[in-house]
Amino acid sequence: MLASYLTMAAILFCIGLYGALVKRNAVIVLLSIELMLNAVNLNLVAFSKYGVVPSINGQIFALFTITVAAAEAAVGVAVLIALFRARGTIKTDEFDELRR
Amino acid sequence: MAYSESAWLIPLFPLAAFLLLTAWGRGFRRWAPIVGAAGSLGSLVLSILVMAEGVDYRDRINWIKIDGLSLSLGYEVTHLTSLMLVIVSLVSLLVCVYSAGYMKNDERITVFYGYVSLFVFSMLGLVLSDNMLMLYLFWELVGVCSFLLVGFWYHKPEAKAAAKKAFIVTRIGDAGLLLAVLLLFWYMPNHALDFAGIQNVFHGQSGAVDDGITTLIALLVFMGAVGKSGQFPLHVWLPDAMEGPTPISALIHAATMVAAGVFLIARTFVLFEASPAAMDTVAYVGAFTALFAATIALAQHDVKRILAYSTISQLGYMMLALGVGSMTGAIFHLMTHAFFKALLFLAAGSIIHAAHKQDIRELGGLGSRMRVTSILFGIGALALSGIPPFSGFWSKDAILSAALDHNPVLFVAGLLGALLTSLYMARLYFRVFAGKPSAASEGAHESPAVMLIPMIVLAVLAVVAGFADTPWNEWLSGWLLGGEPSAHDSSSPTVMIVSAAVSLLGLYIGWLAYVKKTIRPASVTEAMPGLSKWLERGYRIDDLFASVIVKPYRMLGTGAKLFDRYVVDGVVRLTAGAASGLGRMTAALQNGQVQTYGIAAVLGLIVIIVVMAGRRFWS
Numbered sequence: 001m002l003a004s005y006l007t008m009a010a011i012l013f014c015i016g017l018y019g020a021l022v023k024r025n026a027v028i029v030l031l032s033i034e035l036m037l038n039a040v041n042l043n044l045v046a047f048s049k050y051g052v053v054p055s056i057n058g059q060i061f062a063l064f065t066i067t068v069a070a071a072e073a074a075v076g077v078a079v080l081i082a083l084f085r086a087r088g089t090i091k092t093d094e095f096d097e098l099r100r
Numbered sequence: 101m102a103y104s105e106s107a108w109l110i111p112l113f114p115l116a117a118f119l120l121l122t123a124w125g126r127g128f129r130r131w132a133p134i135v136g137a138a139g140s141l142g143s144l145v146l147s148i149l150v151m152a153e154g155v156d157y158r159d160r161i162n163w164i165k166i167d168g169l170s171l172s173l174g175y176e177v178t179h180l181t182s183l184m185l186v187i188v189s190l191v192s193l194l195v196c197v198y199s200a201g202y203m204k205n206d207e208r209i210t211v212f213y214g215y216v217s218l219f220v221f222s223m224l225g226l227v228l229s230d231n232m233l234m235l236y237l238f239w240e241l242v243g244v245c246s247f248l249l250v251g252f253w254y255h256k257p258e259a260k261a262a263a264k265k266a267f268i269v270t271r272i273g274d275a276g277l278l279l280a281v282l283l284l285f286w287y288m289p290n291h292a293l294d295f296a297g298i299q300n301v302f303h304g305q306s307g308a309v310d311d312g313i314t315t316l317i318a319l320l321v322f323m324g325a326v327g328k329s330g331q332f333p334l335h336v337w338l339p340d341a342m343e344g345p346t347p348i349s350a351l352i353h354a355a356t357m358v359a360a361g362v363f364l365i366a367r368t369f370v371l372f373e374a375s376p377a378a379m380d381t382v383a384y385v386g387a388f389t390a391l392f393a394a395t396i397a398l399a400q401h402d403v404k405r406i407l408a409y410s411t412i413s414q415l416g417y418m419m420l421a422l423g424v425g426s427m428t429g430a431i432f433h434l435m436t437h438a439f440f441k442a443l444l445f446l447a448a449g450s451i452i453h454a455a456h457k458q459d460i461r462e463l464g465g466l467g468s469r470m471r472v473t474s475i476l477f478g479i480g481a482l483a484l485s486g487i488p489p490f491s492g493f494w495s496k497d498a499i500l501s502a503a504l505d506h507n508p509v510l511f512v513a514g515l516l517g518a519l520l521t522s523l524y525m526a527r528l529y530f531r532v533f534a535g536k537p538s539a540a541s542e543g544a545h546e547s548p549a550v551m552l553i554p555m556i557v558l559a560v561l562a563v564v565a566g567f568a569d570t571p572w573n574e575w576l577s578g579w580l581l582g583g584e585p586s587a588h589d590s591s592s593p594t595v596m597i598v599s600a601a602v603s604l605l606g607l608y609i610g611w612l613a614y615v616k617k618t619i620r621p622a623s624v625t626e627a628m629p630g631l632s633k634w635l636e637r638g639y640r641i642d643d644l645f646a647s648v649i650v651k652p653y654r655m656l657g658t659g660a661k662l663f664d665r666y667v668v669d670g671v672v673r674l675t676a677g678a679a680s681g682l683g684r685m686t687a688a689l690q691n692g693q694v695q696t697y698g699i700a701a702v703l704g705l706i707v708i709i710v711v712m713a714g715r716r717f718w719s
Contacts, residue, residue, distance in 0.1 A: 021698045029695075092695055099692025 273327015526610020
């Protein structure tokens with residue numbers, strides 16, 4: 001039972017990772033990060049229900065993660081809007097300031 | 101005893117002169133001859149005092165001490181060395197005085213005197229050394245001085261080439277001497293290298309050193325002497341060395357340095373006495389060189405080159421004397437040769453100074469223009485030709501009679517050499533001084549007194565030095581052998597008469613050919629054009645060396661150069677290229693995009709995970 005949840009979470013995480021590393025559109029990158037966080041949430045819930053030592057703690061942590069993810073998404077979108085105002089684009093390959 | 105104890109001071113006078121001249125530099129031009137001559141004069145005075153004292157004395161200090169092995173610095177006064185000291189310092193003093201006139205207008209006269217003083221220091225040090233290692237050091241130093249002075253006029257390409265040739269060719273011999281020193285060090289009891297120790301070990305061949313090794317060491321020592329003393333086949337540097345200033349030719353390349361080889365063999369004579377094979381080698385090489393160089397001298401046109409080949413020939417005589425066991429004869433001839441050959445070279449310098457030409461085909465009739473020089477040159481020529489009662493006669497006679505005692509073949513070779521000697525000297529003398537003045541001789545005038553006086557002193561010595569050792573007065577051989585009765589020098593009247601007659605015959609032929617003109621020398625040349633060309637080129641020994649040694653060597657060098665350029669440099673360039681290529685590749689990774697860095701981080705994580713997981717399975 002646990003294995004199918006974990007497999008599902010791993011698949012979600014990998015899709016998120018792929019999107020975060022490869023997509024050129026920064027909004028999609030943000031969405032991909034949400035996907036990875038949600039893969040983690042799924043793991044937390046699965047372990048709290050079917051883990052070796054089942055406990056409600058996992059579900060509470062999932063709630064925390066959802067809250068933090070909401071905040072993160074808000075900050076991330078705000079940064080994107082600021083970037084778009086400054087540079088007129090949110091394509092990730094246009095941003096190589098780290099090189100300088 | 102007092103003077104012999106302070107014999108170590110002798111080389112220091114010229115060294116001081118050298119340091120002074122080098123420190124002062126060019127601002128010192130007017131004083132240079134005085135400083136140089138004063139250095140030699142100090143050495144000469146002390147040398148004469150030491151020689152007059154006639155005491156054997158040696159002293160040394162420890163130089164390097166490693167685990168019971170000690171190398172020492174020391175000096176040793178013996179009858180042989182004190183005689184050499186006097187010869188060297190006397191000739192160098194006279195050459196210093198002479199050069200004051202000859203080199204007067206040279207820009208670098210202080211440098212010249214500095215080098216000469218350094219040379220005198222090295223030569224005196226060589227003579228005084230009490231062990232083989234020190235002798236070897238000074239041996240190299242005189243080689244360096246010779247190099248510097250041959251190449252003194254370095255703006256002439258010939259002088260540069262000659263200096264390099266002199267240095268490289270003598271190095272071949274020096275390598276032999278170094279090997280001899282190393283072998284001695286290896287085989288001598290207690291690793292002693294001092295001459296007294298060598299004398300003890302090899303005297304009467306006590307069996308401390310194997311016979312074969314003894315012969316090998318003696319032959320290697322002889323190899324050093326062959327290089328320095330211009331014996332066949334390493335004689336090729338000496339004629340070219342005449343590119344140096346003429347006083348240098350007189351001092352280094354006639355009287356002193358080239359005689360160092362003879363001196364070396366005389367100093368280690370006990371080694372040679374212990375090895376008959378080495379003795380024979382010395383004798384035959386010497387006799388061959390004496391004859392060989394004399395034939396070349398017949399066909400040369402340059403005054404100085406004739407004298408150079410004559411020097412080689414006379415050094416051959418000295419080697420011959422050593423080889424037949426007559427150490428005293430060799431040293432006697434060394435002494436007389438130093439005087440008359442220095443005289444001849446200085447007189448040749450006087451000619452060059454006056455006429456600015458040194459080709460005997462362009463000279464002629466100088467006798468009327470330069471009366472004193474012509475007389476002095478004549479005295480030198482007579483002494484060299486071995487005409488009694490000039491000094492060369494007595495020393496050559498000592499050698500020839502020793503050779504006759506030993507082996508008639510050597511005697512005949514020596515006699516033939518004597519004939520050729522007087523013939524080429526007659527040719528040289530008559531072509532330069534007799535007849536009508538040529539175009540070059542027209543403007544010639546006698547040299548100044550400062551050049552004539554040293555020549556006059558040498559001329560007096562060239563006349564009287566022979567009486568140091570005559571059949572009725574064996575002072576010199578007695579002196580050299582320290583009172584032991586001489587076994588060899590019992591010259592018979594027959595030898596004296598024959599050698600004098602042969603020398604006179606040579607002079608007579610020369611007179612007929614170049615003064616009376618009853619024999620046309622040109623007819624000989626026309627009859628055998630190949631031979632005279634061959635002789636003029638010195639039997640093409642230089643060409644032989646060029647094709648047998650120099651060319652393969654150059655090819656080897658070219659090969660090595662290509663190897664260096666394409667293989668060694670290739671590896672270097674490959675390393676550099678790999679590093680910079682790697683750099684360019686990694687630089688491309690740093691594109692400033694977070695996603696690329698993220699990919700790299702993920703890949704790194706995967707690698708770490710794989711490694712961690714893999715470790716579980718393998719270990």
